[in-house]
Amino acid sequence: DQQVKQNSPSLSVQEGRISILNCDYTNSMFDYFLWYKKYPAEGPTFLISISSIKDKNEDGRFTVFLNKSAKHLSLHIVPSQPGDSAVYFCAATINNAGNMLTFGGGTRLMVKP
Amino acid sequence: DGGITQSPKYLFRKEGQNVTLSCEQNLNHDAMYWYRQDPGQGLRLIYYSQIVNDFQKGDIAEGYSVSREKKESFPLTVTSAQKNPTAFYLCASSRQGAARKLFFGSGTQLSVL
Numbered sequence: 191d192q193q194v195k196q197n198s199p200s201l202s203v204q205e206g207r208i209s210i211l212n213c214d215y216t217n218s219m220f221d222y223f224l225w226y227k228k229y230p231a232e233g234p235t236f237l238i239s240i241s242s243i244k245d246k247n248e249d250g251r252f253t254v255f256l257n258k259s260a261k262h263l264s265l266h267i268v269p270s271q272p273g274d275s276a277v278y279f280c281a282a283t284i285n286n287a288g289n290m291l292t293f294g295g296g297t298r299l300m301v302k303p
Numbered sequence: 304d305g306g307i308t309q310s311p312k313y314l315f316r317k318e319g320q321n322v323t324l325s326c327e328q329n330l331n332h333d334a335m336y337w338y339r340q341d342p343g344q345g346l347r348l349i350y351y352s353q354i355v356n357d358f359q360k361g362d363i364a365e366g367y368s369v370s371r372e373k374k375e376s377f378p379l380t381v382t383s384a385q386k387n388p389t390a391f392y393l394c395a396s397s398r399q400g401a402a403r404k405l406f407f408g409s410g411t412q413l414s415v416l
Contacts, residue, residue, distance in 0.1 A: 192345075194345070196345075199343060222403055224403060224404075226405075231312075231409065231410065231412075232409050232410070233307070233309075233393050233395070233407025233408050233409050233410055234346075234393070234405075234407050235407070236404060236405070236406075239403070279345060279346065281403075283403050285403070289403075290336075290348055290351065290361070291346075291348075291403060291405065293338075293345035293346040293347075294345050295343045295344055295345040296343070296345055
């Protein structure tokens with residue numbers, strides 16, 4: 191049973207527009223969430239994170255929103271650029287040392303010029 | 304430059320054969336991890352090690368074995384008991400107690416002949 195789900199396997203967006211990637215989780219114990227970005231034939235790289243004490247975290251063009259009551263988080267990319275084309279993984283954990291990340295299945299984002 | 308090196312990039316396994324995937328890091332991280340990526344399923348944890356000479360099973364350890372004789376190295380052996388080994392394997396590392404901030408290698412694609 192997947193505890194972290196990304197229900198959209200792919201998303202296509204025009205350059206300059208907003209990209210919204212969604213992630214749902216079922217484990218109410220999760221209190222720290224991350225987004226990783228992965229290019230083909232490379233390992234994922236950390237993008238942005240959010241603690242459950244916040245509902246929003248912003249870093250440049252990237253903003254993550256957390257809705258704890260809905261067990262839902264989203265990543266907004268504004269404006270989208272062709273270099274953002276990649277697979278984005280949502281991950282969650284319980285914020286204690288030794289707890290591992292649980293990853294979603296990923297969403298492939300394609301930003302068209 | 305500090306980083307994680309995985310080799311080989313591509314690997315083929317014959318029926319009944321054991322193969323070993325290499326992972327070396329020079330980030331001075333205490334913890335190291337092996338993940339498996341299958342299409343649409345995200346990253347699943349195979350084994351992890353938080354300190355030299357110690358390791359724990361992850362969610363899908365059956366058919367795999369690891370060793371951690373040196374801080375820098377965490378090789379993964381895919382044994383003949385692993386009936387569906389075709390996947391993209393990712394090694395990662397983190398500081399002690401920071402399992403949420405992973406640094407990944409560029410991965411090994413394992414295929415069965």
